[in-house]
Amino acid sequence: MSLKERVANILKNDLLEITESKGDVCVEISRQTLVNALKRLKEEGGFDFLSDLLGIDNSDLYAKPKKKKKKTEDGTEQEQEEKGPPPPRFEVVYLLLSLSTNERLQVRVRVPEDDLELPSVTSLWRSANWPERETFDMFGIRFNGHPNMRRLLMWDEFQDYPLRKDYPLEGKGEERHLNYNIA
Amino acid sequence: MADWQIELIKVVFIWAWALIIAVVMTWVERRASAMMQDRLGPNRAGPFGLLQPLADGIKLFTKEDIIPERARKILFVLGPPLFALPAFSAYAVIPFGDKIVIGGKEIILQVSDVNIGFLFILALSAIAVYGLVIGGWASNSKYSILGGLRATAQLISYEVPMGLALLTIVLLDGTFSLREIVLQQQGTFLGFLPNWGFFKQPLGFIIFLVAAYAEANRVPFDLPECESELVTGYHTEYGSMRLGLYLFGEYVNLVTLSAITVCLFFGGWSLPYVDMSKFLGPVSYGIASFFVFFFKQAFFLFLFVWVRWTVPRFRYDQLMGLGWKALIPLGLVNLFITALLVQLTT
């Protein structure tokens, strides 16, 4: 049984889409069933190790002009996206690993821009602690149930979310000031 | 020359000498550590970098003197001298040579032969602790206060085994005067060994040496100023010459401690098996005894450096454990056995 089939068997109805690129299998599941599905993947599928967790801002991808489509050989993904309505702006990818079979699986969840919330998976893997904070820091996606949802890399007073595509590379001129209350 | 003049010369000489050794020690430490680590060490100031301590001194003297705003100013100022001075004062009772006869006048090479010289040294080393504690506390910095706390606990704990080890020597020689102790260590023991405290009290020597390292705040016991944990511990907030006094006091301490070691356990100025006074003139004998003492002392000074660059550092609770669970019981047993032997043999 291949990895794809096994994952499909475990996820059953929760599975929205399954893709493969260069041998990396990526499954998409919905926000509502995220924790449950990941739990089943962990316990039944043997994906017991969370390598990493990351956010992606898709706004540029969908807003891209179509002229490049001809150049790419397998532009299947782009063609698909043209058919339906544009998907939500953000997505979060969970990189899972099975320690027994050494297989890797990517799980992605779409997060719409108007409701930037996801359930936290820190109860399943404690290693999700900082990556979730970083995703909040960089994209503004909040994780419900996270023990300490604060900014991780940028300073606390920082306003923006730097890894969003509409944030300029060189920033908006923010400076950090600290007021020492030396009385 | 009047007696007071001779005394004055001795005082000035011995203070200057202790100063010079301490200054040279800073250079030796740097160069010796460099030698052990495949480096060269400072070699730009003067020949072989010998003037390096002078350069450091000039720099420290001309640096801005900062007293942190929230520090206890008086205590902050008081800390460094309180640490450095007792170490100097202890040198007053150390016999750094036998005697020298100039113009028919016999001069004892010791500033003052106090009959309780021993207790004097212990008392002074207890005062030196206050220098660290006050400095650490007055700085109003958390690292400093931790360093000060560690210093208090460590120095007070290690005073006890040190005292116990020293008492065995007192028991054996029956005197508190350092000069008397040295005089009693001449000749041989069991027929072939030098009559040194080291051979009569090997366990006592080891306990004393460990306690001395702890007293001097050197690796492996440099917890009060633990570079990697407490930044620089009790003198984190000190700069300019106040820092210089702390650093310098540490080296003076080393000089004093190694001098005590030589006096108590290695026969002071006397050479084993050889009586120098028989074939040397009165003046040359005095000078020779002085140098014998110095070379023995230099060996222990080098040992301090050697150990420092070889071993890692203890943890706070391990340090306390070593002091209270190992050294003090050992010291007590050692003292008891010595007392028993002394009682039986006399």
Place this chain on the structure above:
Amino acid sequence: MKFQAIHGEGWLLTKAEQLINWGRSRSPWPFPYGTACCGIELMCALASGYDMARFGAERVAFTPRQCDVLIEAGTITKKMVPVLKRIYAQMAEPKWVIAVGACACSGGVFRTYSTAQGIGSIIPVDVYIPGCPPRPEGILYALLKLIDKIEADHPLYKQRSKVVEALEAAK
């Protein structure tokens, strides 16, 4: 005669100045503010192969009160800027700063939202070393340049800058 000494031509004060400069230049204790890659090269410069201790830069002090030269090696991010300012403010006069590496000089390759573009705009810098990272020889050369600068200093009287004099003359 009295004022001659103070104005830099007197024998006594110039000799004293030379002595002070000699001491200061022979013992520049570094504060290794190594934040990134350059910190590793700074470590090499301090260790056996290159041995910065030869020039007296031996006692590596991590407390700003006890050091003379702030060797800022590595990127300074905007989050770090207040810390750097504070460390510099805590150092005792006279103090010098060496900026090691492209990041410390100008931000280097990291022209991004979170990186301060060089420390020159944050604290005064005496010697800049380019390179990403510079070799340990570069760091030693910078130290020698700094020593030259220290030796040309006038610690006993304030040298009034030509600009100020010109301004006063214009009044």
Place this chain on the structure above:
Amino acid sequence: MAKEIETVCITTGPTEVGDYVTLNIGPIHPAMHGTLRVITKTDGETIISAKPEIGYLHRGVEKLGENLTYSQFLPITDRLNYCSAICNNVAYEMAVEKLLGIEVPPKAQLIRMIMMELARIADHEVCVGILGVDLGALTPFFYLIIQREEIYEIFEWHHGARLTNSMGAIGGVEADLPDRFHEKWPRMRDSIRKANDDTDKLLTHNRIWMDRTVGVNAFCGDDALNWGFTGPMLRACGVKRDLRKNEPYLLYDKVDFDIPAGKHGDVFDRYMVRMLEMEQSVKIIDQAYAMYKELPEDAPLMKKVPKILRPPAGQIYHAIESPNGELGFFIRSDGSDKPYRIKIRPPCYMVYQAFDDLVKGEMISDLIACLSSLNVIAGELDR
């Protein structure tokens, strides 16, 4: 301890209130290696909680990656884990090669292996040396550093840089092994072993060293996996997991080596795992070099790749075993010449987030020992 002494230091974030002293360690502190910062609550010398605070070296590398082409990003990867830049280079190159679907010629693979293992040795040497320095033993650090200069020498011969190597290119390596490698390597093997022996003699059986390290911050394997530990940290906990064996890349499946593993996951085991891994790396280089010598002199070093890379759309994740553990690159391509999203999975990021768990209840000195045994490199931690 008295009530909380008002903090002179800078503190941010929520703080627990209690009869404890807040001790701010870092970001500039001798044991924090640059930019790490831990805000601890201590009861005397015992640590109640230790909250790491990171981001003091956040340089926006991932954002930068989205604005540079695939080849331009290669030099940026040097600045991640600057102790072993080559591993980062190779990890990135291999991720892009996976995205492009090309395989590198065997000679290039062997050269990459040799250089990576040298980088691994260099990294472990720094880690062990610094661990010694932080525990008060300065001398081993100098022995290891002077040896490390020789490794740098080889790096310089090969690709011209000491620290930020930017070795290789996407599709292979640009240069053959240096001519004098066959003379240099046997001598260097001896010097590596000598430096290791000297360190071993000074530390391993030293009673004080054992007191300071054995049983300190012991961590169990299950917890370690849950926290996402990889590399020497995980192996010290007794889990024999090494990507070189478990998911072989390059030609690691053709060389014979062991995975050293500890039992208790304490500082001593971490130190021993690193020391033993250096031995294994020497073994791997020997075998890889023997394989390299069997190849013809004019064997290709580079796969032909276009000047401007435009990988097909898709997203991949590729990980290698860097000296600190699993170093992965997640790249999403949209078919253009710049990656759409690039995410680096740094190994010490996962380790450092468990810091509170690791040091709770230990003493301040153990915190220092623990931190240096984790080998947290700020460059890859904050990116």
